[in-house]
Amino acid sequence: MKDQFDENRSTDKSGTAPIMENHPASNQSPKSRSKPLITIIKIVLVGAIFFYIFRYLISNWDQLKDLNIKLNYGYVILSFIAMKLAWLTTAWSWGKTLEAFGHRLKYRDIYTIYFRSMPAKYLPGKVWQLAGSTYVAAQKGVHEGANIGSFLIGQAYSVISGVALIIGALAFGIIQISGEGFAFFRWSAVPILIALIILIIRPVLMERMMNLVLPIFKRQKVNIYIKITTSLWLFLAFLIPWFLFGLSFWFLARALTPISFNLYIPLTVILTAGTVIGFLAIFAPGGIGVKEASIAALAASITSFPASFALAIGLGYRIVTSIVELIAFGITWLISPAQKNK
Structure with a gap:
């Protein structure tokens, strides 16, 4: 019996020990098998993003050249600098929103999450930037609920502060727009401004609106615990970048x-x-096309602004914006290289 057992153990006449055959395919986890697919999806998405961005850049540049505009490049450079400062401040403001959800990150990580996902907004559909932000934030230890909540709240504060700036300027007569409807818009701005103030000091109202929308996209609901003082601080933090963006806009107009x-x-x-x-x-x-058209139409309606330059400033600002965003995106890979999936 022992001799038979020894004979079964042997693999060849040389008496070498048996070699166990490995079957890699059977040992691969579902996660490791999905890596090639994830890589392909990333490549396709990044390729699509840059296709849309460069297509819009080339289109806007061609239209701008057709206008035969002469630029003061010193002011163009100042416009780039002011816009970069505006985006840096906006990212910092979002970081403060993330702190309200219990995550305090280094500014380098905030910068990476914010700007690495930003080009995705040029893809058709409004969810790609949020999806990208959630993916990058997870690599920095931020759970999905906190990132989605801070992203949406940050967008809400940005829009609310922007609308408050517009309504405030109309209500107090800071901006004069030609046309018979100006008086109507000015006085109707007052109740809208009051409603915005209520929304700012009662962030729980934003929570209710968000939780009505999130289940539609099969996302978990969020709980927002933001004090009134914190809410006012966030409103101010998102209001400041508008003035920096405006400075960049003025520099470009001056150019x-x-x-x-x-x-x-x-x-x-x-x-x-x-x-x-x-x-x-x-x-x-x-906002491609809509933003430029709105800027051109509104700029042409302002007294003392040359209407012939309205379209040029709208197109030019899109070009400056896209270039600054691409530079910011590139910097994220220098300060925080991609993390490999384990």
């Missing part, structure tokens, strides 16, 4: 034509209005 600094506030309000309208246009990825 196109000599204008007075007195137009800084009116142009800031116009840019804010165009941005908010573009954001709310769910059919336009990244």
